[in-house]
Amino acid sequence: MAANLQPSRRQQTLELLRFPLAVAVLTIHIWNQNALNMQGQLVEPHHIPLFREINIFIDSFLRHQCVPIYFFISGFVFFLGVDWNRETYFRKLKNRVRTLLIPYLIWNTAAIAILTIKYLPFLECFRTNYSDFHFSFKALLSCFWNYTDGFYPILLEQRDPFAMTGGIWPINIPLWFLRDLMIVVAATPLLYRLMKSRKGKYTVAALGAVWFVSGYWNLWHVNQLLCAFFFFSWGAYLSIRKKDMQTEFARYFRLSMWAYPLLGLLYVGAVHWYPEAALTINRLNILAGLLFAYNAASWLLEHNICRPNPFLAASSFFIYVTHYMIHSRLRRIISVLLRPESDMGFVAVYTLTTILVVGLLLVLFLLMKRYTPRFLKVAIGRQ
Template sequence: MNDNELRSQSLNLLRFPLAVVVLVVHVFSTNDLLLQGETFKVDSHPLFLWVNNFIDGFLRDQSVPVYFFISGFVFFLGIKLTKETFVRKLKNRTKTLLIPYIIWNLAAVLMIGIRFVPWFRDYFSYLDLKFNFSLPALLSCFWKYHGELCQAPVGTEAYAGELASVAPINAPLWFLRDLMIVVLCTPLLYWLLKRAGYYLVILLGILWFGSVSFDFKHSDMLLTAFFFFSWGACLSIGKKDMLRIFGRYFIVSMILYPLLAVLYVVSVYHFPEMFSIIKRLNVMVGLIFAYNLATWLLRCRICKVNAFLASSAFFIYVSHTLICHKILKLFVIKLNPESDLALLGVYALTVLLTLALLLSTFYLLKRYAPGFLKILTGRKEPPVATV
């Protein structure tokens, strides 16, 4: 394939693995589990904690920056941003971002609301919960959800406090929320990038890297969005050859990325004041590493883009948190893992079952309800024959 095909195919190849990475990170967590009124703790399983730290070092926070980068690169690809182009892009992003954002946050609201339906109440441990069906509580689900919709059961306030978030109720959708904010700012970004170019990207990178020392919360998330989106946009607007630019650092990225990941794990145990800085470095190198690895796999014909898996990535990303933790709790209750290996097996099995269920659902929707799937994902998917 030529360079243009390799460039686009490399980005497509990344979509599904990055979605799986997000799923793995969200399942493998050291958070306590509230099971039938009792708390299940993992801090007594040192091997599980050690593996979890390696997952954090290699995978946590790696996917979303790459998604922002791809979004910025694709947004400006082959266009000159005029008023007409911006309006057209805005209308398209309404379909691909805003409508799925509303739908999948509503799905998360319904997942909470279903426990208050009389038919299902007997299946939940706490029967005295009350649903705060007020406008402020509902609106919080679509911006920053802090548990306003349903108060914590008596005795579990500390657990519920961990749910306080700067994300919407369907937490991974913070990516869509902040991407929509960046898209609204693209006329200003375009104007600045045309004049300042990489200087703007460097400035945003310094601010993003510097924010690691402060608790900026949502502002830090927005810095992540603007930095990586602008990085991709800068390459696209400047018509830079991403293959050549990133390819210069192929060997460096292949060595530095795993090295930084291991250093992160070491710092967690011995230099806790350094792990956030190391993670920021690893996220930046991880972008170059991921793209170089994808191009190498395609160029060497080790693998190729699977249209079905690539098209399922968005569906997996927006839906996985609706079921993965429920599956995890079910496995822990039924299998009662006591050893470290058994606990690791339960978490790995949760990832596999969640992925299998979502891929099966996506396949069935693609085959029997493609119009409905288009609404859910905001995308016109390729036909099933491309699987």
């Protein structure tokens, strides 16, 4: 593998990663269920062996992998090729209002609208559990920060339905990444000073150590912020120190190629036979996964196996911010049509849902690009 690659290759590698990462996040959310609805009956995953094994595989190789990569890339790109000063900070801050805050508000508002529209008087026939719905201005605002305090208040002991380390989530759950990225961006003057100092690498290492051990406790938002600050700072350190990402990662090419799959398999085994070690293995594999994803994409480009597709790369953010609003509804429709009666049938429902959600969102993105291009640009932060 080449040790010194041109910046254009680095950019191509990042572009190549965008669509697979978005699809991976979509897959994680579609297959992430605590209780499954089969023919109107709630079924625990351990009663569907095939489904459980697929989920363990997704846990080992995908879950918790993608967002750290997003934070790392965001940190690297944020400081790339700029002379840092007060003017640069406010220019970057203004730019992130366009690329982060406005999409965050738009797509959380869309999720609120989808949730509340069924409570309009003329849609009474579609309502269930109306007594659990509590509308108030406070609940509305909380949907932009922590939806468990929103329209459907969730008791503390019932929270944390799909994160191993806890957290708080806006109503459009994947957008927690944008929320916490905005918090990190606000702190970039401090991060720049820390990364620029002689002890910058030790600061990154310290953040990494705290992030690693924090997984053993449910610290809610602190867990998410530690993930954001560590991986963003790691990327920022390389950029501020003018270290080429590909050159740095290429040093660990062979290590990442065997460590990532090996740790993934070890996680599968740990879930079955030694669950106490599963979290530690998963944390290690998140680190290996970052190196693996970038090195694999770079290797594919270097050997002319594939190239970034401009349309797929452009659609990635749209897929990321919209998929959570439609996947469960589409899954219900497919479940009614297929009427699964076995674990294979149920897995088919989830597999078909994954494929159709990706396809429908690509079609919707294409239609919006053609007929509502101005709104689309604003909604995905590209205006």
